[in-house]
Amino acid sequence: GNSVTQMEGPVTLSEEAFLTINCTYTATGYPSLFWYVQYPGEGLQLLLKATKADDKGSNKGFEATYRKETTSFHLEKGSVQVSDSAVYFCALREGGSYIPTFGRGTSLIVHP
Amino acid sequence: EAGVAQSPRYKIIEKRQSVAFWCNPISGHATLYWYQQILGQGPKLLIQFQNNGVVDDSQLPKDRFSAERLKGVDSTLKIQPAKLEDSAVYLCASRGGAEGAFFGQGTRLTVV
Numbered sequence: 001g002n003s004v005t006q007m008e009g010p011v012t013l014s015e016e017a018f019l020t021i022n023c024t025y026t027a028t029g030y031p032s033l034f035w036y037v038q039y040p041g042e043g044l045q046l047l048l049k050a051t052k053a054d055d056k057g058s059n060k061g062f063e064a065t066y067r068k069e070t071t072s073f074h075l076e077k078g079s080v081q082v083s084d085s086a087v088y089f090c091a092l093r094e095g096g097s098y099i100p101t102f103g104r105g106t107s108l109i110v111h112p
Numbered sequence: 113e114a115g116v117a118q119s120p121r122y123k124i125i126e127k128r129q130s131v132a133f134w135c136n137p138i139s140g141h142a143t144l145y146w147y148q149q150i151l152g153q154g155p156k157l158l159i160q161f162q163n164n165g166v167v168d169d170s171q172l173p174k175d176r177f178s179a180e181r182l183k184g185v186d187s188t189l190k191i192q193p194a195k196l197e198d199s200a201v202y203l204c205a206s207r208g209g210a211e212g213a214f215f216g217q218g219t220r221l222t223v224v
Contacts, residue, residue: 004154036215043116043203043215044155089154100145100213102154 002027004090004103012109013080021075021106023064023090031092033057033066033073034100038087047075047088085110114138116216118204124222130192133219137185137206143167145213146179146189147203155203161187194223 007022025031032051036044048057053068062077073090090103117136125131137144142163147155158177159169163184172179176195181187191198201220205213 041217043118043217044205045215046213091154100157102156104152104154 002031002092002094002101004092004101006088006090006103006106009087009105009107010109011106012111014111015082016079017110019075019077019080019084019108021088021090021108023073023075023103025071025073025090025092027071027092027094029094031094033064034091034093035062035064035073035075036089036091036102038089038105040086044089080108080110082110082112084108116204116206116214118202118216118219120219121217122220122222124224125194127196127223128193130190131194131221132188132190133202133204133221135187135189135204135216137187137204138208138214141206141208141214142184143207143213144181144187145203145205145207146187147205149201149203149218151200158189191221194221196223199223 003026005024034049035047037047038044048059050057050066056065064073064075087105087107089105091100093100119134144161146158148158149155158172159179160167161181164181179189199222201218203215203218205215207213
């Protein structure tokens with residue numbers, strides 16, 4: 001079956017530090033890949049997505065590249081802000097089912 | 113554009129009581145999902161609707177959980193009777209096309 005594995009948190013950084021949150025996946029076909037963000041007390045919001053190999057999704061300074069050879073979709077940001085503190089979920093969706101499968105989430109804490 | 117609306121935001125009930133959650137998806141979105149998010153875990157799909165028909169309810173504990181989507185718009189999720197392990201955030205999401213799903217703020221259920 002499909003699965004998503006994320007690095008365990010929390011990830012604690014100082015403001016303006018470089019961020020990487022690792023995500024690897026297992027899928028039977030050719031999934032679309034997503035990163036969602038969940039701010040405290042809110043629902044999930046789509047942060048970025050990539051639909052095929054070598055695509056790069058980007059939004060709000062965050063980037064992730066769909067790497068089919070390593071089955072990875074790592075999230076990166078060059079300079080984090082306190083307002084980026086949230087839980088980040090990696091997810092995949094196979095074209096046929098349209099049912100997203102989520103990782104466990106990685107909490108990011110950014111200190112001033 | 114209005115987002116996915118859910119109510120109530122919070123609910124505390126005693127075990128063996130009943131509870132119902134309501135979701136109003138984004139207008140025009142045919143696909144609606146209910147997820148259960150236990151603290152520290154990623155969201156787990158409970159049921160997926162396409163218009164008013166059920167596409168996947170394989171992970172819905174049908175002895176106590178039920179969901180319906182009359183007229184293919186609003187949806188309700190019911191738990192009867194509730195157990196302590198049902199304490200979680202229940203997220204509703206909708207999707208209208210090939211993009212990622214849009215999530216509501218969720219209903220935080222505490223069973224005591």
